[in-house]
Amino acid sequence: MLCKGLPNTIKKDIWLSRHRGPLKHYLLIMKRYKVKRKWLYIFFVIIQFSCGPDELRKGFEYQKLGQYDRAIEAYDKAIKANPKNIEAWRNKGSVFILVCRHEEAITAMNKAIDMNPNDYWAWIGKGVSYSEIGRFNDAVKSLKVAIKINPKDIAAWDIYGMVFENYGEFEKALEVFTVVSKLNPSFGEVWYYKGIIYKGIKKYNEATNAFKEVLKIEPKTYAEWHIKGYALFELGFYDEAIHAFDKAIQINPFASEAKLKKAWLLATCPQDKYRDGDKAIEIWEKIEYLKENNYDILAAIYAEMGCFDKAVIAQEKNIAYLLSPLCQDRCRL
Template sequence: MGLMPDETFWSTMQVGKAYFELVDYLEADHFFELAHRLSPCTLEGMDIYSTVLYHLNEEMRLSYLAQELISVDRLSPQAWCAVGNCFALRKDHETALKNFQRAVQLDSRVAYAHTLCGHEYSALEDYENSVKFYRCALQVDERHYNAWYGLGVVYLRQEKFEFAEHHFRRAFQINPRSSVLMCYLGMALHALKRDEDALEMMEKAIFSDKKNPLPKYQKALILVGLQKYQEALDELERLREIAPHESSMYALMGKIYKQLNILDKAVFCFGVALDLKPPAADLAIIKSAMEKVHLPDELMEDDDL
């Protein structure tokens, strides 16, 4: 006997959620879309589906999903989470927040709606409210790893590294297969000067998701701190194969070549980093490093990059 339609929906959505937790958004999208087609009027899990589309930059499909969910039930928190994600994708954090807050007001037992509020407050650098909403999410569901991760990110930005490590570890214990959580836990360990543990965590992150560029970059950063320059360059070369347009990668290469006194390569790498239109905060640092390439090390601010 085959599965009943609602059982098929439920099992398909669970597969989608599993891929979401692995940060494999393409596979997650495939299964969520299938589940949604099987049962267009079922709202459960559609808040997570909207986040998958957000991560894939699928603005049209996300907008269409939000409209569909609103027409099914405009008093469902999932529908307003989807609307919020539409605005979050457009970087309109204030409007996104209003929609996520509406989701919380409609049903305060949806942990994910609290977390999405936390993410938007974090994007607006309102860390006090961000922490408050992540804590609300954990009161609803203490195993909601996204909220533990959100708190870790806030503490990392505030340079409260012990707190950051604790919260990333809690998230990692709940979802031990996510390369993103491994990477952020590694970053907190590196900030705590526990470089061997940090390197081990980055290795795990790289192994668990070969396509994620972040742990490769972070591993190279740790190796530079340990003055293992050739190993760092090898890692950055591997990173270049999967993410050839990252300005921060070339800036770090430039810094390494400067340390190794291979100045023509340093200048070249800083130049490529500038051509790749780095964020405004990095632009001045890279320009300054490029101008100082021919100065002896003691005249350079070493920690800028």
């Protein structure tokens, strides 16, 4: 996972994953990129949605489509019609999180909390935004409140672990993720992230065992297939990984993460028979989001194709991104 949050300029790739229960969803964000020679990941469960007034539904639909300005306008109309609409304030805050306007997100979440001090998801949103702007202690405090409100729900625990990992507190992060895996043993993402941490701290046996736990889960959603593909890739089961990414893409053709990872596999797989630069570039051209900070993947694709001049240009773009002031401010341990 990214140390000290995500860069402010990144477009978030989002998808909707059903949560057990009527009219409830988790908004999931996933991000992958390279920092200090390590592949790190971040996964946030941001907010809970349910049906409501027309403007609230419109805002939610705009939000799903990535039309964030329109989503904010819709939520503002809902708030104007009813200033005490807690959900409108909370959802507006979630949009501010997606566009990295975190001070405004905190303000919106505080509005929801003022009206309902036990608003679990607003406290989670505050924790996310505080983490993003480098306020570690405030992030921890907010997430502790959320956990106290609903100690058996994995969302706050999961993000709580993310915060510790983002700030290099890997042992503490593992402790928290162990709580998550006990609360929901079938939550594959947490096993995958435990594997990534173990791999990063060179506990390779533990990493392998964590990745294998992911494979025990029968995938149904985009997120589950996507995570299974990641775990299979880490374990060297490349045919199965490609199949998992294809299933994820079939479920959600608009999401970018599975496409990026499949393109990376086709460009860099240790086994030559899986490398196919032409297929990888086709996948890259169909990706709508997350390209800006993944030019290292494009460089690898061009290198596999033998287009070394283009590979150099792509890598220069990647280096320029990593050296940009915003990225540097957010990527230091």
